[in-house]
């Protein structure tokens with residue numbers, strides 16, 4: 001029977017090692033429409049002034065000089081530009097977003113406009129050319145994640161392509177003779193949870209599962225799945241512990257893997273690992289128990305993918321956590337919690353093989369040795385995980 005002859009690393013050390021393990025994948029230029037979720041590898045500069053022209057911020061009247069004003073016509077967003085400067089006492093009806101005619105001193109919104117009044121009013125209601133940015137200004141720094149707002153700004157600035165870091169590719173190798181992939185499992189059978197769960201987690205951390213295989217508990221199959229992978233990371237689920245069918249450690253020894261993390265002092269999720277294969281590919285071993293596997297995902301897989309995709313480690317929120325449990329000495333406990341205003345409540349159902357608690361939780365709380373109810377803890381979000 002295999003034995004573990006070393007101490008597990010502390011949970012925070014494991015996260016730190018995984019965070020620093022990889023450098024960002026080489027950059028490439030991609031259409032901006034495909035960049036969301038990726039990380040800018042070069043700053044984005046404004047190609048022109050933003051906004052590009054003086055535009056009306058309201059529907060109403062563009063007026064020149066002092067009133068009363070005579071309305072000469074209408075200008076629409078996207079319509080012809082008013083051909084001549086407005087003279088004092090002249091106005092045009094104008095729509096939000098339309099080019100403001102030369103000579104305009106203000107736009108009077110319909111609601112408050114009095115074309116017979118003397119003055120133009122206190123606010124001009126004009127969006128000035130270049131008030132957001134001047135041509136050549138840095139709009140976005142390198143390292144910025146392309147969020148929905150960034151995607152919108154890229155369009156606003158006319159940046160149809162951007163330079164981003166590569167998206168880490170993942171081969172998922174699910175092991176277990178008991179596993180089935182559809183329907184309600186029969187006696188002795190278990191539905192594979194990792195293909196859907198890891199695919200979603202990988203996507204949320206900026207990667208993509210390009211290939212998923214389900215193999216039986218045979219070392220030759222596992223060795224072949226590891227050595228033939230055409231991906232940046234191979235995630236192996238199950239086979240991580242001490243049983244007669246748990247071959248991951250022996251196989252890794254046989255193919256020259258260098259272990260960076262091997263066993264973590266957390267519960268659940270102790271038998272997880274991070275290793276480097278010759279040729280700079282990464283192996284993440286997730287324990288087979290589903291909740292333990294989820295904990296290993298946030299401990300080593302997420303941080304590794306952040307490093308490869310160029311993402312900064314997400315800031316964790318810290319709140320008092322209330323619940324009726326005590327972490328064992330020397331062990332970090334990760335428990336599902338729900339946010340409840342200024343604190344978080346432990347959700348029951350955080351046993352290693354159960355996902356019920358995690359599925360109802362907003363976050364995983366990191367409870368250190370010595371934690372008791374009410375003490376603040378770091379929270380790892382589970383909704384829209386680590387994006």
Ligand SMILES: Nc1nc2c(c(=O)[nH]1)N[C@H]1C(S)=C(S)[C@@H](COP(=O)(O)OP(=O)(O)OC[C@H]3O[C@@H](n4cnc5c(N)ncnc54)[C@H](O)[C@@H]3O)O[C@H]1N2
Nearest residue numbers: 176190191192193194238239240241242246287288289292
């Ligand atoms: N003698 C010991 N036994 C175990 C130890 C130990 O230290 N000594 N550690 C326990 C802990 S903690 C965990 S976690 C598990 C880890 O097991 P493995 O990673 O080797 O995984 P398996 O043995 O293949 O399976 C464990 C459990 O998980 C279920 N499983 C596996 N894959 C999936 C999947 N894709 N979808 C759903 N469920 C899965 C499997 O059916 C088993 O019930 O070992 C403990 N034992």
Ligand code: MOO
Nearest residue numbers: 268269270292352
């Ligand atoms: O630590 Mo195991 O990973 O308890 O279920």
